[in-house]
Amino acid sequence: DAGVIQSPRHEVTEMGQEVTLRCKPISGHNSLFWYRQTMMRGLELLIYFNNNVPIDDSGMPEDRFSAKMPNASFSTLKIQPSEPRDSAVYFCASRLAGGTGELFFGEGSRLTVL
Amino acid sequence: RKEVEQDPGPFNVPEGATVAFNCTYSNSASQSFFWYRQDCRKEPKLLMSVYSSGNEDGRFTAQLNRASQYISLLIRDSKLSDSATYLCVVTINQAGTALIFGKGTTLSVSS
Numbered sequence: 001d002a003g004v005i006q007s008p009r010h011e012v013t014e015m016g017q018e019v020t021l022r023c024k025p026i027s028g029h030n031s032l033f034w035y036r037q038t039m040m041r042g043l044e045l046l047i048y049f050n051n052n053v054p055i056d057d058s059g060m061p062e063d064r065f066s067a068k069m070p071n072a073s074f075s076t077l078k079i080q081p082s083e084p085r086d087s088a089v090y091f092c093a094s095r096l097a098g099g100t101g102e103l104f105f106g107e108g109s110r111l112t113v114l
Numbered sequence: 115r116k117e118v119e120q121d122p123g124p125f126n127v128p129e130g131a132t133v134a135f136n137c138t139y140s141n142s143a144s145q146s147f148f149w150y151r152q153d154c155r156k157e158p159k160l161l162m163s164v165y166s167s168g169n170e171d172g173r174f175t176a177q178l179n180r181a182s183q184y185i186s187l188l189i190r191d192s193k194l195s196d197s198a199t200y201l202c203v204v205t206i207n208q209a210g211t212a213l214i215f216g217k218g219t220t221l222s223v224s225s
Binding site: 031033035041042043045048050055056091097101102103105106107108 | 146148150156157158159160163201205211212213214215216217218
């Protein structure tokens with residue numbers, strides 16, 4: 001079975017550019033999470049969705065960040081405009097709501113903003 | 115106070131050693147607890163859930179103390195392959211839908 005699929009795996013961009021990260025959760029999972037990981041702050045929860053509906057976006061750093069989940073099999077995290085401090089690994093994870101609680105992570109998108 | 119706190123380490127131990135990691139959490143409403151493992155430049159993966167009565171999985175033992183808001187992970191007979199970062203994870207809402215990760219404890223097992 002395919003796991004959580006993220007793209008791109010690596011992105012290098014210049015400050016001010018728009019960045020779009022994509023995620024395909026595991027089929028049948030109805031909760032989706034976006035995390036950001038840096039050495040300084042560890043894994044930070046940005047936003048999560050249940051049944052495609054954003055439940056808690058209090059972790060989204062600021063208005064430059066937005067996330068959507070138009071259907072059960074696709075989500076995007078957009079940063080516009082990007083800044084060097086956004087450089088991090090962005091993980092998408094999914095799980096069954098009400099399940100064991102295990103999160104299945106994608107391999108991450110490593111973003112570098114110059 | 116951070117929601118989930120861990121000693122970052124690193125813990126450097128020889129093969130065969132027993133090592134213990136601790137984690138404290140601030141939200142008394144937390145319902146679920148886990149240990150995840152993250153290898154260098156990889157994604158986190160579930161190691162084990164933590165149950166109120168404590169639980170064991172092979173060489174790994176997890177304990178939960180709700181009164182002290184404290185979780186532990188014990189690794190016996192350490193292997194080289196145990197070298198990784200161990201992340202303590204708790205839910206922060208009663209619905210158990212939001213999982214918060216500690217920054218992790220790094221373990222390095224040497225021969």
